[in-house]
Amino acid sequence: MAERAARRCCLGWDFSTQQVKVVAVDAELSVFYEDSVQFDRDLVEFGTQGGVHVHKDGLTVTSPVLMWVQALDIILEKMKASGFDFSQVLALSGAGQQHGSVYWKTGASQVLTSLSPDLLLHEQLQACFSISNCPVWMDSSTAAQCRQLEAAVGGAQALSRLTGSRAYERFTGNQIAKIYQQNPEAYSHTERISLVSSFAASLFLGSYSPVDYSDGSGMNLLQIQDKVWSQACLGACAPRLEEKLGRPVPSCSVVGPISSYFVQRYGFPPECKVVAFTGDNPASLAGMRLEEGDIAVSPSTWDSFPKPVGPLRMHLAPPSGLCVHFCSFKNGSLMREKIRDESASGSWSEFSKALQSTEMGNGGNLGFYFDVMEITPEIIGRHRFSAENREVLAFPREVEIRALIEGQFMAKKIHAEALGYRVMPKTKILATGGASHNRDILQVLADVFGAPVYIIDTANSACVGSTYRAFHGLAAGTDMPFAEIVKLAPDPRLVATPTPGASQVRDHPNYILLRVRV
Ligand SMILES: Nc1ncnc2c1ncn2[C@@H]1O[C@H](COP(=O)(O)OP(=O)(O)O)[C@@H](O)[C@H]1O
Numbered sequence: 001m002a003e004r005a006a007r008r009c010c011l012g013w014d015f016s017t018q019q020v021k022v023v024a025v026d027a028e029l030s031v032f033y034e035d036s037v038q039f040d041r042d043l044v045e046f047g048t049q050g051g052v053h054v055h056k057d058g059l060t061v062t063s064p065v066l067m068w069v070q071a072l073d074i075i076l077e078k079m080k081a082s083g084f085d086f087s088q089v090l091a092l093s094g095a096g097q098q099h100g101s102v103y104w105k106t107g108a109s110q111v112l113t114s115l116s117p118d119l120l121l122h123e124q125l126q127a128c129f130s131i132s133n134c135p136v137w138m139d140s141s142t143a144a145q146c147r148q149l150e151a152a153v154g155g156a157q158a159l160s161r162l163t164g165s166r167a168y169e170r171f172t173g174n175q176i177a178k179i180y181q182q183n184p185e186a187y188s189h190t191e192r193i194s195l196v197s198s199f200a201a202s203l204f205l206g207s208y209s210p211v212d213y214s215d216g217s218g219m220n221l222l223q224i225q226d227k228v229w230s231q232a233c234l235g236a237c238a239p240r241l242e243e244k245l246g247r248p249v250p251s252c253s254v255v256g257p258i259s260s261y262f263v264q265r266y267g268f269p270p271e272c273k274v275v276a277f278t279g280d281n282p283a284s285l286a287g288m289r290l291e292e293g294d295i296a297v298s299p300s301t302w303d304s305f306p307k308p309v310g311p312l313r314m315h316l317a318p319p320s321g322l323c324v325h326f327c328s329f330k331n332g333s334l335m336r337e338k339i340r341d342e343s344a345s346g347s348w349s350e351f352s353k354a355l356q357s358t359e360m361g362n363g364g365n366l367g368f369y370f371d372v373m374e375i376t377p378e379i380i381g382r383h384r385f386s387a388e389n390r391e392v393l394a395f396p397r398e399v400e401i402r403a404l405i406e407g408q409f410m411a412k413k414i415h416a417e418a419l420g421y422r423v424m425p426k427t428k429i430l431a432t433g434g435a436s437h438n439r440d441i442l443q444v445l446a447d448v449f450g451a452p453v454y455i456i457d458t459a460n461s462a463c464v465g466s467t468y469r470a471f472h473g474l475a476a477g478t479d480m481p482f483a484e485i486v487k488l489a490p491d492p493r494l495v496a497t498p499t500p501g502a503s504q505v506r507d508h509p510n511y512i513l514l515r516v517r518v
């Protein structure tokens with residue numbers, strides 16, 4: 001550890017749905033330290049499931065803000081106990097689950113700037129939040145606010161032209177509008193609203209970090225072409241919102257040096273730079289170094305893939321600021337875990353055995369599984385079709401597991417194609433996220449897309465992308481292109497190639513049928 005600890009490095013953080021993760025990457029861009037704190041396992045006192053609380057209405061979903069703060073304390077203390085040499089950290093950046101929002105109470109900035117190094121962060125920030133349970137991306141309780149916002153700007157299409165997206169319930173502007181309408185007192189006692197990403201950056205900065213353009217594009221508030229808040233959207237959501245949000249900044253901005261708290265408590269160098277944090281999906285994108293024709297699939301809590309330029313949900317990608325289209329699916333890892341528990345005794349290795357013991361194409365059996373209301377498309381329920389194209393109520397366990405995985409990837413492929421994406425001979429699929437640990441799942445991905453699947457040397461691409469962005473921040477002011485920064489990064493590793501005959505399976509009539517149904 002001593003030898004490793006002496007490496008000059010950048011840190012990349014990810015405040016995701018289920019955990020806080022960190023990686024350290026050295027100047028050769030090798031990952032030499034990884035750690036995580038899982039909310040359900042390591043912070044049981046908060047009683048979350050999958051990092052969240054689903055409220056009685058089944059629509060409201062929140063996470064305790066102090067759980068996120070305490071997770072950071074725990075992980076930093078673990079690093080310290082392991083001998084991690086913080087004095088070698090040149091810069092850091094990070095990512096947060098997208099859309100979630102944090103409400104800082106009036107007076108909190110004062111506390112942030114005067115933290116005592118003798119105490120943990122969560123001990124000092126207890127009274128700093130006007131809302132203790134933060135709305136997160138799984139929340140779908142703001143249908144009324146979405147309708148109000150679209151009506152205020154001239155409809156869904158107009159909102160999409162303005163902000164890159166039609167109104168989505170999880171998007172932050174609609175969440176803020178709900179808080180203002182239902183809890184005006186808490187809203188009026190809020191001096192600053194952060195995204196999860198800018199909240200995490202604020203902890204490291206010891207002052208409020210601005211929202212970056214990329215994560216800001218997931219709020220239904222940013223005028224995406226001009227990169228300023230839309231006055232029409234702000235006005236439709238809540239009063240005095242602009243001052244509570246602060247000005248958005250380019251994703252590659254150095255937002256300041258690290259706060260003296262981290263220098264004194266952990267030994268970070270005072271000149272350690274903090275580069276604006278961004279959303280976990282844009283940060284993954286920065287970690288994956290996509291080339292023309294490539295497609296990234298991130299099967300994590302929330303399955304997603306970004307695609308250059310599309311019509312429905314646009315984000316400004318870091319660091320280029322180019323528009324990309326994110327296609328997101330709500331029934332991701334948690335749905336796979338449910339089927340694993342029901343059909344594979346809760347074991348991923350049993351789950352894998354089921355994939356190995358069943359044929360590609362599943363003998364024509366097809367299923368799609370949406371236990372929570374899906375977004376792409378808006379559909380709920382489990383639907384299974386036999387090879388004879390009859391809807392059936394159940395499948396044998398192995399067939400169920402293959403139907404789930406094939407159905408999930410087929411749905412992604414169909415949506416990518418609907419957006420104009422075509423698999424080319426040179427196409428690589430870059431997989432990341434928790435499920436990318438599972439080779440059998442990745443084999444299905446290769447077969448369904450008809451393209452080879454690659455992974456980078458860690459499934460934590462949001463963390464790794466954040467370290468690349470931190471290195472880019474170190475070169476701030478030199479016009480160094482991002483591509484130059486990442487040229488040393490290890491090449492992605494090939495892990496699955498399409499099985500011969502896979503394309504015939506994709507032409508099965510039931511797959512064609514799925515195109516119509518999904
Ligand atoms: N071997 C595996 N096979 C399939 N899925 C896995 C495996 N290991 C972990 N996972 C999934 O990865 C998920 C976590 O993904 P991850 O991307 O780390 O989460 P987050 O959304 O918090 O960033 C878990 O919920 C779990 O379902």
Ligand SMILES: O=C(CO)[C@@H](O)[C@H](O)COP(=O)(O)O
Binds near residue numbers: 018304
């Ligand atoms: O909201 C979205 C995408 O719109 C999610 O992708 C969140 O950003 C959660 O990410 P993970 O915790 O699954 O990484």
